[in-house]
Amino acid sequence: MDAAAAAAAEEEGREKPPVIYTMENKPIVTCAGDQNLFTSLYPTLSQQLPREPMEWRRSYGRAPKMIHLESNFVQFKEELLPKEGNKALLTFPFLHIYWTECCDTEVYKTTVKDDITKWQNVLKAHNSLDWLIVVVESDAKKKNKTNILPRTSIVDKIRNDFCNKQSDRCVVLSDPLKDSSRSQESWNAFLTKLRTLLLMSFTKNLGKFEDDMRTLREKRTEPGWSFCEYFMVQEELAFVFEMLQQFEDALVQYDELDALFSQYVVNFGAGDGANWLTFFCQPVRSWNGLILRKPIDMEKRELIQNQEATLLDLRSYLFSRQCTLLIFLQRPWEVSQRALELLHNCVQELKLLEVSVPPGALDCWVFLSCLEVLQRIEGCCDRAQIDANVSHTVGLWSYATEKLKSLGYLCGLVSEKGPNSEDLNRTVDLLAGLGAERPETANASQSPYKKLKEALSSVEAFEKHYLDLSHATIEMYTNIGRIRSAKLVGKDLAEFYMRKKGPQKAEVYLQGALKTYLAEGWALLVTHTRKQLAECQKQLGQIENYLQTSSLLAGDNHLTENERKSFCQEILDFANQQEENQGQKVVLPMQCFAQLQTLHFDPPNAVVHVGGKLLIELTLLSQMPIPVQVDQIAIHVHFSIEKNSYRKTAEWLTKHKTSNGVISFPNEITSFPLSRNNLPALELYEMYERSPSDNSLNTAGIICKNVHMLLRRQESSSSLDMPSGVTLEDGAHVLKCSNLILEPGVNKITFNTQAKEPGTYTLRQLCISVGKVQFVLLHIYPIAQYDVYSQEPQLKVEPMTDSLLAGIPQKVKFTVTTGHYTMKNGDTLQLSNADAMPILYHPESKAVIYSNTREKISESSLKIQSSEKITSISLPVAPAYHVIEFELEVMYLPSATQSVVETENTTNKEVHRKNKEKQKQDNCMATVDQKVTIDCPWSIYSTIIALTFCIPFNAKHSLLSAGKRKYVQVCVQNLSDLSFQLSDNSLKNSADCTDFQLIPLNPESQQVIHSKQSIFFVWELRWTKELPLSLQCLFSVSFCPATSEEQSITLKPFIYEFQVENFFTLYHVKTEIFPPPGAEYCKTGSLCSLEVSITRLVDLSDVDRDEALTESDGYCTTKLMYEVGDNSSNWAVCGKSSGVVSMPVAAQATHKVHMEVMPLFAGYLPFPDVRLFKYLPHHSAHSTQLDADSWIENDNLSVDKNVDDQADSSSIRSRGSLHSAASGEHKGLPMPRLQSFSSGQVFNCSIGMQILVIPSKDDHVLEVSVT
Amino acid sequence: LLLSVVCFAPQNYPLYIRSVPTENELKFHYTVHTSLDVVDEKISAMGKALVDQRELYLGLLYPTEDYKVYGYVTNSRVKFVMVVDSSNTALRDNEIRSMFRKLHNSYTDIMCNPFYNPGDRIHSRAFDSMVNSMMMQVC
16 A cells, blocks of 8 residues: 555656555556646545445356455556557556546636547547546635636536546546535545446456456367466456455466366376376476465466476465465465365376376475475464364374375385485485575574475484374374374384384384274274284284284284294294293183184083093184194183082983083184174073972073173273283193194094082183193183082882872883992892782883983893782893883772771861862862882882872762662762773672662663763662661772773772661651631731641661650650741741650651641742751750740750751761760750751651742732842 | 275274275275274264254265275264275266265165174175176276
């Protein structure tokens, strides 16, 4: 601005070069006319012009912009006007202003008009239409002049003379130097006009320029077209935009140029070469990097202008301009991003264009450029901004590091010995290509140029710079979380250290990188890094680590066969070294050497008895590429005894461990990434727990066997790789296998062991010894264990069926588990015989010997010798831990006495009741336990075995009467699940009486009794003479299983013995009901008469001999009590319902009792019940007749009890015995007693009779109950 | 030139690596592995965006002198990375994008295979041939 103002203010004589390539450029406006006037107005003008923005509407649909206009006002000269064909825009005057303050017509006519005309003509000659005439008016001047025309006239004249149709080209500025509102207004109007005109001029001229430029671009396919020329044209436009502070638009121009050039290069690569491009393909001779400190690198621009620029020159210049504009736009991060792209791109383009580049030249160029860009960015941002945007710049840092590294390698700076002469020559050439340092940075203490020069000057300086850069880069990467990139730089650093023979420094970086690669499962990278690490560890002398890495590498199939072999050989060499220090063994993890794949137990359930043989077969997958001679393979076994655990008994073990004996081990170290293994899969197993007694299922569930793996804290993934502190457990139990050769791939190794102590043996560790090296598998997982048990010999006798039935032959299985006892020749089982249970012996029966694993081994016939007392079974010879099985038939014969005994037993009420309940509950059979005493050869003690037999039948009897005729009924119930055939039923009187007989009413033929069914047998009892009081009966029926064939042995019949007492009919009771006299039927509610006639049927007999009998004069009477009751409340008994009668003890003596009853319902009503009891008065009691009703109430309990008992008791019980029990209770009480008759003694012939009762007509209520 | 196609599991271990055999495989692996840094960075920056509006294509990840590395991430965080020769400027962004989409479709087919365990390495003839055809087409 100062320069412009000065230029305007000073006299025209002082020439100033109009082209100023600085950012201070402004659009040029020329001033003609009154220079003094302009000078006086200039300060206000230049200050006011940019104050307000103006909207710039653009062509080609570009968005309108608000811009603040500034101008460089220069004095008008004809030379300023561009000549035809001159494309320069920067020097283009956009507006021409003529200033005048003439207010005198005369003066106007004489001088001003001519002057304007001249000015106009010049403009017209140059086709410039952008002009403005300013007429300044001031009141002061007006006053001075007398001959003034009206104010407007001058302006009008000018307009008239020059602005035909363009009246707006002439403006009036009133009193510009006064501070009045009028002058302010006039200023505003003028400024607006000025701005509008300027913009119009821009639009017009730039539009024209752009059109020309486009035309030029379209000609690019023509042969003579030059990119450099076009470049200059478009850059001109960019300059103008920049001048107008439209940096965005300016940048677009450069980007277009960039893209155009790139496209040409690509096309060139595709074979479509442009002539002009070959020029850019000249060999690279200078590689001094980007220059970003100057806004415009004139040197390079000139090279382009003169068409002498190389590709790097062009790119550098282009980028420097882009950079400048981006920084104006405050987008420094885009600079860094574009810089990286540019650098990559240049390298590619040079390659594509096949430009010859001295080795290292590009590295230098890239290195310098990177640093230059970084410094440029640092120069325009503060520290905090830079730190926050490391992610944008770190790429450049990393690229610079990489390039410096390759330079170092190229110039021999990364070797132990330092550079040789060839390296030095190369360095000198490279430094020459840098040229001299640029003046801008020459005095700075630090510059990319200085840095590179220094770095290449010596090994030490290089190291310093390289390390500085690397560390800075790693730190930056780490800070922004780009760990992988940081590791990669670290690996380069490690390589550097290795070259410099500094393995201890390299190791950290290699380990770090390796950890990352392992964690993410990058096999190839792991292999490569391991290889480097191996070298490093070798140099460091870390024998153990080196061997471990070597073993990993030897088993790595990403390496070539030869590499693997050499690593394997390394291990073997070490292992076979002559031991100078004995006992110094190197322990390495086994995973890398060989993998345990499966483990196979034989026997498969991994349970062995003491002294038994156990085979363990390991499948080892050797990872080594060559066969390896192994000194020893050992399995360390942990031994534990769980004494009181049922789970460890032979029984449980043999029953429950049913695995197939193969344990598979998951592949841990395969190429699969470890990150997956961080969470191992759930190992779920079914689990059943059975009750020890009957093997029934107690619980079922699922258990997770690797909970400890899943729930443990997630450690950083170091655990698997570094087996620090691999230790061998010392255990007494070691299984060994010696002198083997492990072939590459699958090997099967078999361990033999003989079980010694009982307990659980867990395989803990596996150790392979090769010379001094031991490969150890620390934990064998999943858990592999085998159990050793010892067992006492056992004899088990069990029925073949669910239960044994008495009376038929059934098979019983004898199982002898030999345990630790060996069956010798002559060992016998001695069974004590029992009469009730003979042992049936088939000569063809065999004993089978099974091995422990239930494999049949041999069969031998059984030798059984029976004496009276003892049955001896000679057992076959069998080794220990075998099982001998054989079957014998037994039959239980329930004897008659047995049955009686049982009956007697039941007289005990309690037992009886209990039995009954039991029978009710499960309807089970009566059982008999038969004990057998067996002497076993292995024990001095006898074994007592109880066999439980069930009696399949249950029999009941009952006495039936019909008047005087008597019948005996026997009911046989089959309780078992089998069907039987019954035959030869018979009922006999045990007392040998001839005067009566039992006449069967049963079919003679065989009958089948099915399971849970009953069969009834009936006999009529006939007698001729006096009868005995009681009758002993014996029921017997033969039976055999219905399905089985004819048995060779005769089976004993089923026998049921019982006694019938007091079965003769003493009294005949007949009941009759008569309707009221005159009526035909009984009616409800009306009294009817009831007649009970009791008739004695026999004369005095032994039965009557009791207290009720009174005898006088040979005339006997007995006292009976009758009772009429109606349980179903059909009848109402009116008056006394009971009474005592004296009954003459003589045949046909009849006693009739009358009473009144009233039917309560209509219909066929059953007769009320009539019951008879013996009435036993107390001896000392008066013979006064008691009120029977009250008396009965008193004794009600007793009677009821008897009745209850009667219902309870089974038919085998006699009345008499019951009565004696009941009477005992009353002993000592001076009260009359009642005694019921036994079932056959009273015959009620009216029982079950019914009488028709009709409803009474006057019944108001009719109850109808529907059920 | 499409030089390499790599698929990663969400945990960043490779599910599938395929590269032009003539090239320096090791260098590819290093390049691709390093590019994961940028993938992670882009994903974490993307995490805030709504899921349905998310762009799966991550664009150019990691330009180097020799290669251009492009990335793509599925909604289940499976990542695809393609390495293209830097000199191949003819390849447009849209083409890369459609190639990724093809890759994604093919990967979805693999996931539909009931015998494929998600997270296992991909051994699929169909996938191989698809990648092959892609490499052939671009070459």
